[in-house]
Amino acid sequence: MLSKKAQYAIKALEYLAARYGQGPVLISEIAEKKQIPIKFLENILLELRNADILESKKGKGGGYALKDPPDQTIVANVLRVIDGPIAMLPCVSLYFYQPCETCDPTHCRIKDLFIEARDAVLNVLEKKTLSDLLP
Amino acid sequence: MLSKKAQYAIKALEYLAARYGQGPVLISEIAEKKQIPIKFLENILLELRNADILESKKGKGGGYALKDPPDQTIVANVLRVIDGPIAMLPCVSLYFYQPCETCDPTHCRIKDLFIEARDAVLNVLEKKTLSDLLP
DNA sequence: GCATTAATCTACTAAATAAGTAGACTAATT
């Protein structure tokens, strides 16, 4: 399951995707329209900005905007920034790989199974972008 | 990510699949061979038994065994028993469905996306059985 | 250059879940 944080992130990005090319959007506006606790949303947007998914501007006329066009912003990357690995086991994760201490590294059938599962999800989430969330 | 509990469950079941048809296996044997804390494993096996995935026998000559043959024991069901939903959002879960309060129920593009992701994983995990874990 | 606006940063707190443990109890054998 995605965390609440990741769910909020997707909703906020959906909103920013709809406003893409129209200049910065206030955190408060996103929070109100998408019903997200504002201080929590601040943290989320900051993380997305530090991951180069968003850009921000301070002061009057400031706010947040997508760094790249909606069709360039890949859903899998968003989820990785907020929730970490998409794979179901550390030993089959592409971006958060960690070797498993117990299982035989030469050939593990459990590993094979979860590589298949991982590839199946990634085949969807790596191809989907924020533009797929727009009406 | 799967919980440690689910990872232990898979390993224990892999062991029991290899011993299928050879009578009950002791918890202590599984715990030792698969390097799982024994008291924790007790809880796990009990949950799997209550979910009709395992059967058990008390007293001397007792232990745990698969209820059905390895090729009838579906991995997706095992994961659901231990970790709950496989879907990434409550509103797209088949067995643990919960409506989302905020989003438009008539048509939600976020929902559509995560239905696609869910179907992709289930297409793997519903087809795999414990016999796919055997050598 | 000062006031205002709005994001940034540091540092918490509370609640829930994950991971594991302890010990008494029950059922089946011998």
Place this chain on the structure above:
DNA sequence: AATTAGTCTACTTATTTAGTAGATTAATGC
């Protein structure tokens, strides 16, 4: 009756999740 081995109830501890508070910094407009 003694032994064996799973069952049940109830904890504890650590980690993560979800959210909050308040001071700080940067940009803009006058």
